[in-house]
Amino acid sequence: MKKKNPVSAHTPKPSPILRETLEIANRCELLLCGVLGIEEYQTEKVRLRTERGIVEICGTSLMLCWAGEKRLLLRGSLECLRFENRPPKKGGYRSCH
Numbered sequence: 001m002k003k004k005n006p007v008s009a010h011t012p013k014p015s016p017i018l019r020e021t022l023e024i025a026n027r028c029e030l031l032l033c034g035v036l037g038i039e040e041y042q043t044e045k046v047r048l049r050t051e052r053g054i055v056e057i058c059g060t061s062l063m064l065c066w067a068g069e070k071r072l073l074l075r076g077s078l079e080c081l082r083f084e085n086r087p088p089k090k091g092g093y094r095s096c097h
Contacts, residue, residue, distance in 0.1 A: 020050050024081075030057060030074045035067065046074060054084040 020034030032048060032055060039047035039054060041064065046057045062076035 020052060022055070022081075024078065027078045028075060030078060030081075031071065032074070033071045035070050035072045038064075038067075038072075043076070048072065052083075053086040056080075056082040056084065058082075 020032070022033075023031045025031075032050075034050045035048050036051065037049040039049050041047075043062050044058065044060060046062050046064070048055045048057075057074060057078060058080040060077045060079070062074060062078075065073040065075050067073070
């Protein structure tokens with residue numbers, strides 16, 4: 001007869017980890033974790049694809065410094081940051097509210 005391990009039966013599941021984080025330093029540097037791709041890249045506007053949608057960064061002299069392991073560092077004069085939600089799988093758009 002096999003004995004059940006009581007510890008494994010009561011071990012809580014790990015809490016979900018946020019896959020995307022965004023850090024801004026002095027309105028001139030932005031680090032975004034969870035980047036899946038670059039939708040658009042210009043010196044005045046950068047659009048980045050994440051699991052939850054698009055992050056659009058507007059400003060002047062925007063420059064991609066490095067990218068790797070789903071992380072991206074952008075430098076320049078940051079003026080505007082906008083989030084676009086992805087449409088849900090069954091169609092339509094999610095509300096921002």
